[in-house]
Amino acid sequence: MFTEFTDVVPSFWGMLNQGPMTLTIFLHSIIVLPMYFIYKSEKKRMGH
Amino acid sequence: MSEDYKEPESVWTSNRFWSRSAGWVTGFSAVLLILLTMDTLDQITIGSAKDLENKVTKRVPSASVINYKVTYEYSDVRGHEVPVIGEKELFFGRSDYSEAEANALLDKGKLTSQAKNCMNCHTLLGNGAYYAPDLTKAWLDPAWQAGGVMQGMTGTTSVDEAMSVFLQNPDKYASHARRMPNLGITPEEAKGLVAFLKQMSSIDTNGFPRNFNKIQGSTQK
Amino acid sequence: MSIATPKYLSQSLAMKYFFVAVVLFGAQLVMGLIAAYQFIDPEFLFNVFNFSTARMVHINALVVWMLYAMIGSAYWMLPEETGIETVGIKLGTLGFYVLTLAVTVVVLVYILVQVGPGTEASIWLINEGREYLEAPRWADIGITVVVLIFVYNVFATVMKGKRTGITTVLMADLIALAGLYLAGMFYTSNITMDQFWWWWVIHLWVEATWEVFVGVLIAYGLIKVMHANRQIVEMWLWIEVTMLFGSGILGMGHHYFWIGTPEYWWEIGALFSALEPVPLVGMLVHVIYDMGKHNGKVNNGPAFNWFIVNAFGNFLGAGVWGFMHTLPQINIYTHGSQFTAGHGHLAFYGAYATILIGMMYVAIQRRNGIEEMRSTSTSKWAVSLITIGVLGMTVALTLSGYVQAFVERAEYGATWDGYFIAQGATWFTQGIDWRLAMGVVTFIGFLLLVKDLLTIAKRSKALANS
Numbered sequence: 001m002f003t004e005f006t007d008v009v010p011s012f013w014g015m016l017n018q019g020p021m022t023l024t025i026f027l028h029s030i031i032v033l034p035m036y037f038i039y040k041s042e043k044k045r046m047g048h
Numbered sequence: 049m050s051e052d053y054k055e056p057e058s059v060w061t062s063n064r065f066w067s068r069s070a071g072w073v074t075g076f077s078a079v080l081l082i083l084l085t086m087d088t089l090d091q092i093t094i095g096s097a098k099d100l101e102n103k104v105t106k107r108v109p110s111a112s113v114i115n116y117k118v119t120y121e122y123s124d125v126r127g128h129e130v131p132v133i134g135e136k137e138l139f140f141g142r143s144d145y146s147e148a149e150a151n152a153l154l155d156k157g158k159l160t161s162q163a164k165n166c167m168n169c170h171t172l173l174g175n176g177a178y179y180a181p182d183l184t185k186a187w188l189d190p191a192w193q194a195g196g197v198m199q200g201m202t203g204t205t206s207v208d209e210a211m212s213v214f215l216q217n218p219d220k221y222a223s224h225a226r227r228m229p230n231l232g233i234t235p236e237e238a239k240g241l242v243a244f245l246k247q248m249s250s251i252d253t254n255g256f257p258r259n260f261n262k263i264q265g266s267t268q269k
Numbered sequence: 270m271s272i273a274t275p276k277y278l279s280q281s282l283a284m285k286y287f288f289v290a291v292v293l294f295g296a297q298l299v300m301g302l303i304a305a306y307q308f309i310d311p312e313f314l315f316n317v318f319n320f321s322t323a324r325m326v327h328i329n330a331l332v333v334w335m336l337y338a339m340i341g342s343a344y345w346m347l348p349e350e351t352g353i354e355t356v357g358i359k360l361g362t363l364g365f366y367v368l369t370l371a372v373t374v375v376v377l378v379y380i381l382v383q384v385g386p387g388t389e390a391s392i393w394l395i396n397e398g399r400e401y402l403e404a405p406r407w408a409d410i411g412i413t414v415v416v417l418i419f420v421y422n423v424f425a426t427v428m429k430g431k432r433t434g435i436t437t438v439l440m441a442d443l444i445a446l447a448g449l450y451l452a453g454m455f456y457t458s459n460i461t462m463d464q465f466w467w468w469w470v471i472h473l474w475v476e477a478t479w480e481v482f483v484g485v486l487i488a489y490g491l492i493k494v495m496h497a498n499r500q501i502v503e504m505w506l507w508i509e510v511t512m513l514f515g516s517g518i519l520g521m522g523h524h525y526f527w528i529g530t531p532e533y534w535w536e537i538g539a540l541f542s543a544l545e546p547v548p549l550v551g552m553l554v555h556v557i558y559d560m561g562k563h564n565g566k567v568n569n570g571p572a573f574n575w576f577i578v579n580a581f582g583n584f585l586g587a588g589v590w591g592f593m594h595t596l597p598q599i600n601i602y603t604h605g606s607q608f609t610a611g612h613g614h615l616a617f618y619g620a621y622a623t624i625l626i627g628m629m630y631v632a633i634q635r636r637n638g639i640e641e642m643r644s645t646s647t648s649k650w651a652v653s654l655i656t657i658g659v660l661g662m663t664v665a666l667t668l669s670g671y672v673q674a675f676v677e678r679a680e681y682g683a684t685w686d687g688y689f690i691a692q693g694a695t696w697f698t699q700g701i702d703w704r705l706a707m708g709v710v711t712f713i714g715f716l717l718l719v720k721d722l723l724t725i726a727k728r729s730k731a732l733a734n735s
Contacts, residue, residue: 006125007532008107008252009091013084017533027540030076031515042059063434063500066507073511077518084537088530092461107529108461151458158458160387162398168321173464173528174605176400178673179308179320181688182605191685219316224689226311229319237387248460254535256527257683258601 097147100133107252111150114139114243118250120188120260128255139246140208140239150243157244160237169228172248174256180228185260187211187242187249197223211245212238277348279355279422280636282362286341287629289369291719293334294622296376298712300327305705309698322383325396325403326376331617332401333372338625339482340419343439345632346489347423351430357422364418371411375404392456399463401471402453409454416447434503438510439485446478461529468524476545476587477517479621483583484509486624487552487576493631494573495563505555512548520545526597527604535597542595546588556580569634570644571725574652575627582619582656590615590663602678607700608670615663618655629722637726639733645725651718658711662704669700 007014017023059065095106100113117137123130136143145153161167167176170183181189192198192207199205201221202213214221215238218228233241304323307313311320347355355361378395385391392398393406404412420443427436453470457463488506491497522538556576567573590612594603603609634642673691681687691697 006127008105009531011087011091011531011533013087013533014531017536023533023536024540027537031544038059046058061504063504063507066504066511067434067437070507070510070514074514074518077515081518081521084533088465088525088534089462091531092459092465092529094459094462107531108459111458155458156387158460158463159389159392159456162456163385163387163391163395165321165325165384165396165398165403167398167400168324168403169319171605172460175464175467175528176605177321177324178605178607178610179304179324181685182683185683186685189685224692226689226692227315229316229321231384232386234386240387244458244460251461251529253527253529254532256601256604257678259679259682261682261684 097150103133105252109133109247109250110147111154111243111247112145112147113250114150114153114246115143115145118187118246120185120249126255128258129260130252130255131250133250138206139243140212153240153243154247156237156240157242157247158240160233160241161244164231164233164237173251173253179226182257183245183248184251184253185249185257187246188261190261191223208242208246211242215241275348277354278358278362279344279348279426280632282355282358282365283341283345283632284636285362285365286337286344287632289372290334290337290341290625291629291722293330293337293372295715295719297327297330297334298708298715300324300330302705302708302712305701305708308701309705318380319383322379326379328401329379329403330376335479335617335621335625338628339479341632342486342625342628343419343423343443345628346435346439346485347426349493350433350436350489351426353426353430355422356425356429357418360418361422364415367411368415371408371415375408378405379403389456399453399467402467406454409450413447413450413454416450420444420447433499434506435485435488438481438506442478442481442485446474446482449473449478464528465525465530468521472521472524473518475616475620476520477514480513480517480548480583480587481510483579483620483624484513484552486628487556487579490572490576490624490627490631491556491559493635494569494576495559495567497559497563502559505551509548509552509555512544512551516541516544516547523595523597523600526600539596543592545595546584546592549584549588553580553584568640569631569642571642571648571652571721572627572630572634574644574648575623575630578652578656579619579623579627582615582623584619586612586615586617586619586663590667602674603670606670606673606678607666607697608674611663611666611670614659614666618659626718630725633722633726634729637730639726639729641733642725642729643732645721645728647717647721648725651714651721654714654717655711656714658707658709658714661707661710665700665703665707667700669697669704672697672700 005014005018007017016026092108094108095104095110097110097112099106100110100116113133115136117134119132119134120129121132122128139145161172166172166183169177169180171178172183174182174184186192187207190196192210194205198214198221199210201223202210204210204213212235215233216235217230219230300323303314303318304320304327307320307323344355344361382395385395396403396405423443424440427440449470452466455466484506488502491502492499519537520542522534523542524538525534526538557580560577594600594608594612630642672694676694677683677687677691681690
């Protein structure tokens, strides 16, 4: 999953982008996790 | 919100929940975009003549790159073509342009490219109109090199001279039915435009265009 | 409930904006026809009125007529949403005349002067030479001032009158829309930096703030045309804003693949722009759902037809056609080809032209106090011909774009020679021929649209009285 950094200038975002998956996983997480959290808390609140 | 508004039981049908979500999601996206922009601006700031002398690779090299030979080569590490800045090379007979001189040329060229509305026929870095060829790597195009059609037609022996002569009277040197119009480009503006095109060819565009001039046989027809 | 409203000055001003918008729409089409014909006969008006000039006026008229119609729509909605006359409407009306004078001068300079010498003066006085943002700097400043007056009108009115979800979104969106224009008002010799900020204006307009504006218009339109429930409509609006900004703002990454910006934009652009069609599907579902709920009962036939074309057109043109070439793996071959032109035609039409024309019909109906305004045969021919025309141009350009991607880019390695070989390929030129033919169809549809906009009120009144 982690491979050598290849872009011209090393930077925080470039580091996240090393390898094929890291930035994708990070970005998907920030989209999906809040949705999942709201879904769970809502389910709990509705008493199911 | 109107007075008869009742908060629904579930958040999924609650206007208040969705308006808050809109605020948070928009705010978060905007902050992320600004952080990314700060990082990117740092990386795309134009380099200096010193960078070129010290072989420091910049995404957007200094205008002084006109003093050097530029090529576009496949990089195993990057997995696509990248511009490579090589040894010194003559540009209109000189290879000792100071950074100030080079900047002045680039500035003239960029201003001319805007004033002459290049972008409404050509694409630059792939953006613009689609009536004429992309100019991103025009400086490196085989049509302009020795043996290419443009040097022969303009009676010149170098890329810079060929481009300069062509730009001043483009409608006279037609290679295809679709000609470039005469835009009243002066010798000084033409020189600036050529500097602008050469500098643009040295920008690292993450491998765009792909396989540029890879298929030698076909490009020479 | 009577549909007649008091004669608000704000709505008179809206009608003025709509009028100029339609004139500019016509100018856009004429310029498009000239440019399309030059593709076929490159000697047509060569060195007199070049492709670059025709194309510049084509796309500028497009942007400006849409802004006019958007401003007009806002001035139209304001009194109805807030229940009061727009605050500072006299200043707003003055702004309209200043803006229209400025636009006239800019267009005349485009057409008569065309290009200037390579100096800063050309950028200030003639044209800025940056696609879509060609307006010279003096006009930029003028436009900003007039837009500030408009923003003041909206804010002052909403603060004083009733505040709804629709006007809240409108206010937030307008601030972003107006502020972003400033990102395009500077000069740099660094082409990468130039293009970076250029996209801040272009992308954050058409793929974020303008789309949200469309959401506002749909919400308003559904309430007026079929008495949709405000609470549900506004809930949809907030969901749309969430998804449009959530995908659109970072979707900017898909313009940063190849302009000299870092590689990490590949993944950011790919992911968020792949999400951009999602809210457009949502808007489509929303409109169809509401239509079903009200058994298709509407009080404005032509406006509703345009809303339906908007729902499908936005999804197809912006969503499907955009997604087709948004991933970097594909975009490296399609970037800067007719593919983009195909997408642009259907997206601008489907997402914006349709809803704005629909708003004009809503305004005509309510201005004339017509309880139920039904489509005339002219309205139906107009919407059909324009839609078929634009769809035809889009398909034709997409096929030409495919030829470019495969022949020019993949086969010939993107050289000048490869470019011209692809431009001469039979399947490419067929696409270009069909684009002109479909452009003519669109133009005939436009003429019928103008006729209908001018006569439908009279006909509807006569029908009601008989």
